Amino acid sequence: MEEHVSRRRWPLVVLTSSPFHGHMTPTLQLATALHAKGFPIAIAHSNLNPPNPSNHPSDFTFLPLSDNNLSTIEKYASFTDFISALNQNCKASFKEHLTRLIMSQGNKSIVVIFDNVMHFARIVAVDMNIPAIVFRSTSAAYFPAFLARLQIRQQGRFLEEDFAMQEIVPNYHPLRYKDLPFSTSPVEEWKQLVSNFSQQAHPSAIIWNTIKFLEHESLTQIHNHLQVPVFAIGPLHKIKPSSYVSSHQVDTSCITWLDKQPPKSVVYISFGSLATMDAKVLTEMAWGLAKSNQRFLWALRPGLVCGLEWLELLPEGFVGETRERGLIVKWAPQKDVLAHFAVGGFWSHCGWNSCLESISSGVVMICQPFSVDQGVNARYMSYVWKIGLELEQVEREEIRRMIKRVMVDEEGEEMRVRVNGMKEMVKEAVGNSGSSQESLEGLVNFILSR
Incomplete structure (x- = not known):
């Protein structure tokens, strides 16, 4: 200049x-x-x-x-x-x-x-x-x-x-x-x-x-x-x-909750501001999450299932069963959440902003693409860069296994090593x-x- x-x-x-x-x-x-x-x-x-x-x-x-x-x-x-x-x-x-x-x-x-x-x-x-x-x-x-x-x-x-x-x-x-x-x-x-x-x-x-x-x-x-x-x-x-920037009201109280969780123990779940799904898909997701026995923070956007507002989206009994290890909010400050020490995995629709934020924070992804560019992004995250897993069958037992692979198994730890290497490369790219x-x-x- x-x-x-x-x-x-x-x-x-x-x-x-x-x-x-x-x-x-x-x-x-x-x-x-x-x-x-x-x-x-x-x-x-x-x-x-x-x-x-x-x-x-x-x-x-x-x-x-x-x-x-x-x-x-x-x-x-x-x-x-x-x-x-x-x-x-x-x-x-x-x-x-x-x-x-x-x-x-x-x-x-x-x-x-x-x-x-x-x-x-x-x-x-x-x-x-x-x-x-x-x-x-x-x-x-x-x-x-x-x-x-x-x-x-x-x-x-x-x-x-x-x-x-x-x-x-x-x-x-x-x-x-x-x-x-x-x-x-x-x-x-x-x-x-x-x-x-x-x-x-x-x-x-x-x-x-x-x-x-x-x-x-x-x-x-x-x-x-x-x-x-x-x-x-x-x-x-x-x-x-x-x-x-968001048209949704951000709930920052989730950061205080994350502060109390062990390192890399929480799955963060968010599907962006536009994705919608039917109630059956959401039910399988909820029970797969419950069966995994992992801590979670779920940004459950009102209107994710058409015609339903918020917690009534979830199957009966889910909130009670997971109350001790999970937190559900309407919208979370995503960049702050992904940068938090307690977050070990990100279950996402694979919008490009979410992918970049996850890579920059060194967080492994569970990829559940919906439309437009998300299938491409999920393929690269899971197959090319090998820092995520693509969920191709939305079924509760498959979801349970997927969460375990990312959060508990050696496979997840290997992906974490790769994504942390990429995190450092991002720092170099944006540095002087x-x-x-x-x-x-x-x-x-x-x-x-x-």
Whole structure:
């Protein structure tokens, strides 16, 4: 970074923040990192799950997008219907904000960094001759997996009809057909996904919330495919920690409970802010957990089972049987929980933020993927990096065995050694002269050159 460059002349960086917690959190972390480098920051966001300005630097500008009273995702027929409505509704007001900013900025330029879900921002920016950089909060391995899925659909083939789901996808080792994103999506929904993808093509650069040592091969594939700069700046929660972002009220009392537990004795369970399941699955999970006789902290989100609120989600007798060794909360401060000495395993949906937080804390995972990139992440955690086990059969006895393997058996201890080694590599990557810091400096220079 050139010390003599006047901060007043630095471009304003406008980041779009999606309403999904797993996307919003790293976007705001990236904004904080760039702000620390000297960039003025504006955050464009929908009115659904908006960020709280009081949690961020006072000179951040927040740009609410008129989204026509966008409803929660549950109100739409599918995920893709929601994404389409989000992009259609927010586009006009985003253009209005950029127009006003151009007029008020004088000779200062603007650069847009858009979440890949908010692809309307790229269209508007390109139309206004403003540089646009895409930010992806998934694993890098998700991108070639999506391309494989796209290729299969372009061949007119269907995963569950034309392939053995446990077989490896040719040229995409180690992924199996079952690991590919949107593997069970209806044809019309997939067509909409492809349309959305086409609107994201050919960015000027890509920012990825990942680490070079972790996903070097996938990052190389992406660079070779798109022929644009790729900046691996992760894990962002370690690059520049920022205030906790959540639409749920965090229960911090669980930290006091963890303080009283033995080291590496607690299984932490959380499935993120979007996953849903039916009552039968939850029942098998609960009794498998009970049968394991292990201590646990369960972040049991209200609405995890549609139509039910909280503890009534659980089978009768479970709370009483596990009261002495378990704690159930609605939402936990996940990064603090994973960093706690008492936590020895993380039973997760394998969202990418959760994977990065688990690796950074040296915690072994039990992987139970639900949708989108989670199957890819689970495959890498369990098969490639060997720091987790994938739960492929949600049945109470299998769950009991899985928890025992992670928390008690020698197999779990071997995984702990590996993940602790990766934890140290993460520290190196985000430290001075580490690969992630170098990528951040590369991004700073790229933005200044626009």
